[in-house]
Amino acid sequence: MEKHSIPKATLGRVPIYLRYLRDLPDESGATISATKIARGVLLGEVQVRKDLAFISGSGKPRVGYERSKLIYDLESCLGSDSLTNAVLVGAGKLGRALLDYDGFEEFGVRIVAGFDCNDEVLRVSKGKLVLPIEDIEMFCTDNDIKIGIITVGQGSAQEVCDKLVACGIKAIWNFAPCTLSVPSTVLLRQEKLALSLAHLNSQIKNN
């Protein structure tokens, strides 16, 4: 089954299934039914069957899923069987919050290091280094970096983006509130936190 056919909502439930399946006691057997999984994760059975069909095909009638195979398929679908390496540029408050957050690995991405133009911030945050921006190119080559996260201000975001592209990055996750241009070969995701809040606010006002 091709991975890109998995809906985003299903992808969001994958860590829930994984946590449940990994935490099952060894004596609970090599196979497990969708009914039991649904009960365990407190989701509707129809939903669970649909999600698992996307990820691992249908289970065997009256047997269900082979647990180890299901875990393998769930991990592959998230990419958490082989973590993708990312770097972050801009070690301000938001940048450091993202660097410190350890929930991304569960979704298949490891933020390996941060970079900042301020030489003085060279320091360790939860075991992660924040390095001077001058070192980024060599670091990306040496560490097979695929994703660049931008948490600098609006004024320097495009410059940072160009630098990341030059480092051979495959995707950019941008938190700066501005539109970036990237080559068509590079994926770009714009995070719009202020807009989420504005949207919530306009809903309140119209309620």
Place this chain on the structure above:
Amino acid sequence: MEKHSIPKATLGRVPIYLRYLRDLPDESGATISATKIARGVLLGEVQVRKDLAFISGSGKPRVGYERSKLIYDLESCLGSDSLTNAVLVGAGKLGRALLDYDGFEEFGVRIVAGFDCNDEVLRVSKGKLVLPIEDIEMFCTDNDIKIGIITVGQGSAQEVCDKLVACGIKAIWNFAPCTLSVPSTVLLRQEKLALSLAHLNSQIKNN
């Protein structure tokens, strides 16, 4: 024109129009054409006309928009003519980053204060107080708080959410990676940062 008919993408461009119109020199006249605005904000003219039609109706032929009326309509649409007050609970790194960010006011929301269960964090961040969670109910009543932002961990998010609902909050913006239950009268927006990253990662893997 009803505000809830404004598409989210249009809403996202409103601050761009506002910045341009407010910065125009006084001698540039009382009216302005969509063509001139489009040139000024570096957006396509068709796009600009469509956006402004949503927000302020069509301009007068050969005259354009009355500038002060257009600014008024843009401000009303964002709600930045009358800011909505918000509080944030959980003054960790992400919480403090959001408290410090001053870009939300441009979108009509002011984060008035932060709250934390840790008494020691009682301090000022960019002029904003972080208060003990015990004070939240009185604070919300006194300051007409409409939005609650949750940046605590998964374990205490529902408890904090219940507290905010009890404070009479109208909307919750949740950053904790878990599903919250709220009464049907309260709006809930779940921010899923890790999922955005997972999605980007799965696109790279399938490229």
